[in-house]
Amino acid sequence: MARLGDVRPPAGNLTRRRFLIAASGTLAAFGFATSAIGSMELPSGGEFVPEQTFEPTIWYSIDGNGVVEVNIIRAEMGQHVGTSLARIIADELEVSWDQVRITHVDSAAKWGLMVTGGSWSVSQTWPVFSKAGAAGRQALLERGAELLGVPATECLARAGKVVSGNRNVDYGMIVRSGISRTFTSEELAAMPTKPVEDRRLIGRPVAALDVPPKLDGSARYGIDARVDGMVYARPVIPPTRYGSKVVAVDESDARNVKGYIRAVVLDDPSETVPGWVMAIGETYVAAMRAADQLRVTWNAGPTSNVSEKDLQDHALALIAEGKVGSILDTVDTNTEAVFGTTDHKMERTYTNATALHFQLEPTNALAFEKDGIFEIHTGNQWQSLILPTLAKALGRPEETIVLKTYMLGGGFGRRLNGDYAVPAALTAKALNTPVKMILTREDDCRFDSVRSPAVQTVRMAFDSNKKVVAMEHDAAAGWPTEVLAPSFMPKGANGVPYDPFSINGADHWYEVGAQKVRAISNDLARATFRPGWLRSVGPGWTNWALESFMDEAAHEVGADPVEFRLGLLKGTGRNAGSAPNSIGGALRQAHVLRTAAERAGWGNPLPDGHGLGVATSFGQEREMPTWVACVAHVSVDRATGNVKVERLTSVIDAGTIVDPGGALAQAEGATLWGMSLALFEGTRFENGQVADRNLDTYTPLRIADTPHLDISFVDSREAPTGLGEPPTTVVGPAIANAIFAASGARLRHIPITANAVKEAIQP
Known part of the structure; x- marks a missing residue:
């Protein structure tokens, strides 16, 4: 999970990794970086440098311990998507499951289309991760054969090792020795993947990688996001989704609520939340109670009388x-x-x-600007969709906005539309301070897509x-x-x-x-x-x-x-x-x-x-x-x-x-x-x-x-x-x-x- 306030700037030059995949899943190019350790000598135990990593693609890396870190761009909302996707790479790469870790990444242009919906995650990732894992296995096998002093045809990859007869070298040692291998797009397209009968992880029961943090309470959901100095916000939602305009806001009753700060009338160029008024409080309870006490007068939009x-x-x-x-x-x-x-x-x-979504975790977002980057901390199913809307709402370049990744307490399609990030971001911009917005269940229903x-x-x-x-x-x-x-x-x-x-x-x-x-x-x-x-x-x-x-x-x-x-x-x-x-x-x-x-x-x-x-x-x-x-x-x-x-x-x-x-x-x-x-x-x-x-x-x-x-x-x-x-x-x-x-x-x-x-x- 991302750390609060940990800014990850947008991706720059990708030549170090040299692996680009179009949003459609088409494999455009594939390359391997060269490790900082260039020696062809097999390091002894005393020369062990676990910090060295082999990053064959943007999708995963292998460290000097042989641990594989798989990058997941799909949202986790209870479906164990990281467990499914990581094993595609791990099976092709030939590593033991206990050597695999997953990281749910923040938004960045280099990931291409970031969306979790349509039942697409496994089907669209399958060809990409299969080829990526197979190519990594091939590179490790070739380098391992060099270290063993035998032809690659006399070696096989198995359980995180390159094996030749009764001799072997593990992936960690191979990484520490340094690796240099490139593949053309044509070679990658022709890269053979394992026969079905050789699969050791796909289709087999394994421990779900995301379950332990859910059980021990360390999993971070959007509603858990906090940062020093933040205030809380709850909206007062207008009578229609579109077209309502605020005429007046009476704060006299809200001022009697302990911890109430003020009301903010949002000006939204993206037209995502027209007519919204935000109640701001030192605590969420204060914001929640104050929102009930604000007396807002609107000119309602044209659909105020529409029925089912x-x-x-x-x-x-x-x-x-x-x-x-x-x-x-x-x-x-x-x-x-x-x-x-x-x-x-x-x-x-x-x-x-x-029909309503009624996901367990109501929609929420924490927003603030830090060092020129506007951070949005929330659970989201389609980061690529909401970023342009946020850019329009905030009046700033899309590359200066980052969505930080959290687990979702239920998505079911509601968080494909990340519209709930917009009012939090606009309020944070208006106040020039971090704002955490949480919708009540009733708010969530009225604002539901x-x-x-x-x-x-x-x-x-x-x-x-x-x-x-x-x-x-x-x-x-x-x-x-x-x-x-x-x-x-x-x-x-x-x-x-x-x-x-x-x-x-x-x-x-x-x-x-x-x-x-x-x-x-x-x-x-x-x-x-x-x-x-x-x-x-x-x-x-x-x-x-x-x-x-x-x-x-x-x-x-x-x-x-x-x-x-x-x-x-x-x-x-x-x-x-x-x-x-x-x-x-x-x-x-x-x-x-x-x-x-x-x-x-x-x-x-x-x-x-x-x-x-x-x-x-x-x-x-x-x-x-x-x-x-x-x-x-x-x-x-x-x-x-x-x-x-x-x-x-x-x-x-x-x-x-x-x-x-x-x-x-x-x-x-x-x-x-x-x-x-x-x-x-x-x-x-x-x-x-x-x-x-x-x-x-x-x-x-x-x-x-x-x-x-x-x-x-x-x-x-x-x-x-x-x-x-x-x-x-x-x-x-x-x-x-x-x-x-x-x-x-x-x-x-x-x-x-x-x-x-x-x-x-x-x-």
């Missing part, structure tokens, strides 16, 4: 327009012609409520033999990427940009003939709140509609829901898959679906009021599919509408499982989150603000409602894909489909309430 119904109705109207939105490239998008020639068609509309309410309409056409011949899927929601990272938005087939994180999942792997997917930005949602990424992002709602609809389509044609889906997962054409991430294509999705159904006892008789429902998905993106299927077993009380989830059976194909323990934990958490969103979580907008602001009325899944989980992974040698989010996406539709099987009640809105079930049960 307004947002949903506007989405429906946008879908009905027909011509708005972006059309995804699905090869054959000429669905109108097919729909016009068949009499057998069906259409359904699905909705979901606004919520998951947008969404409306989706799905249509399907059948021929005279009940074969699917066309499908359309329209989805309207607030787009987070449009607001926060528009450069990440590709153009659709009609030339209109779209937010992939608001439509991923709708471009499925089923073969349905002509297919048109339309993504629509809800401009009223964008004006009312700042849409955010919440765990599972777009597939959290697109798969809700898709897999609920697939179940209805199966019943429409009198087919078994599992067999209906399997019949569409043929794995041909664009659905055949390709290297490196989607080899096998839809056939791998069919495999997890078939396996999950078998494990769950699909087709076996159940007691009255019980039912099984199924859903399947490919996770986040077609370019990085994680094949997953879930079968939900539920029981329904027809008199009350109460639903009890008895069991959730999930089968996941995420390619190579790098960290088995971490993978299971991720899948379990994602599965329970999916259940929580399906049955328990949801709020609504009232007068431009979310109605639920604490856990007394916003009620996520409780321990008592947790079902039995049966989660298994497909044994695979393919490239690893993401695991943090894909298992979330199948649970909601599986539960809804199970409710239908148990009671005949078809639900098309989440969260599903007992009243909704009771009303939907046919008398």
Whole structure:
């Protein structure tokens, strides 16, 4: 963890390390530095200089003790990401796990894209760290062979040593002897990595490197950050996210609060926190109490009367327009012609409520300037995203701002948007003193980048033999990427940009003939709140509609829901898959679906009021599919509408499982989150603000409602894909489909309430 006040200036000349990796993960160049010890003689024990290090890449170094320090640019928020990523290098490098350490680094341009989201961490790091570790092993092996006086072909690297027969030299000695080796980009691209059967750490249980500090209390979270002389701040949040202007601030009551200092009206050129007033106190308690006593008068923004119904109705109207939105490239998008020639068609509309993040640690930030560098101490999932905004807000160059790294007490996508750093930084600038801002739970909810309410309409056409011949899927929601990272938005087939994180999942792997997917930005949602990424992002709602609809389509044609889906997962054409991430294509999705159904006892008789429902998905993106299927077993009380989830059976194909323990934990958490969103979580907008602001009325899944989980992974040698989010996406539709099987009640809105079930049960 970074030390408070320890300024790390931006990266300068990188020629010493000479290893650059583009944000996309492309390997541009690779070089090895020369150690300060240039002697070709093997040092004796008396000449041991442990301070010497070998830094083959920016991603790791090896010291004179043979200890490997791996640099982690991904945020740690309970998923043990450092443990997963470090073992990729350690396995290829051939070192013992007890010789590996991890460092979560501060923001700097040399790291490229610093983001932890989209289930990208392992999949995107895998090719980079594999090559980096393999090249380091090759350099150490060659230098070790020199020291042993034998050809490199007669040596092997094993457990932190270069071995030749009964002789060996450890990595620490090799580092102390001095090393000089370079690779061209072509050599690096051709660098062979270890065969699967030679792996010793990947896929094996190891101790998580970040657990001990969490257990002994030494782990540092953003909320723990302190520096001498700091004051505390809590905001008074205006009635609308945008457009509110402060008319007057009455401090008379706040001055009676012990420790209150003053109020600061923020002037924010970045328009991140317009209309914010900060209560400043000597202690957080003082700032918190004073904020409640400040009497602020605003001219409210234009969305002060917007309701959840307004947002949903506007989405429906946008879908009905027909011509708005972006059309995804699905090869054959000429669905109108097919729909016009068949009499057998069906259409359904699905909705979901606004959802909050409710991460355990409320958002917070400590900000101050020191020696010309503006430091922001906070937990953050996307440092590269918020730095330009901070630069605009503060009116200073981006390279003079550094985000110091801390563990996150929960992220789930909320800390991808680092907007909470802006008010702390602006307040510190205004006061010219360190400021620690902490939001209360209620503040955090009002300022949350919520998951947008969404409306989706799905249509399907059948021929005279009940074969699917066309499908359309329209989805309207607030787009987070449009607001926060528009450069990440590709153009659709009609030339209109779209937010992939608001439509991923709708471009499925089923073969349905002509297919048109339309993504629509809800401009009223964008004006009312700042849409955010919440765990599972777009597939959290697109798969809700898709897999609920697939179940209805199966019943429409009198087919078994599992067999209906399997019949569409043929794995041909664009659905055949390709290297490196989607080899096998839809056939791998069919495999997890078939396996999950078998494990769950699909087709076996159940007691009255019980039912099984199924859903399947490919996770986040077609370019990085994680094949997953879930079968939900539920029981329904027809008199009350109460639903009890008895069991959730999930089968996941995420390619190579790098960290088995971490993978299971991720899948379990994602599965329970999916259940929580399906049955328990949801709020609504009232007068431009979310109605639920604490856990007394916003009620996520409780321990008592947790079902039995049966989660298994497909044994695979393919490239690893993401695991943090894909298992979330199948649970909601599986539960809804199970409710239908148990009671005949078809639900098309989440969260599903007992009243909704009771009303939907046919008398």
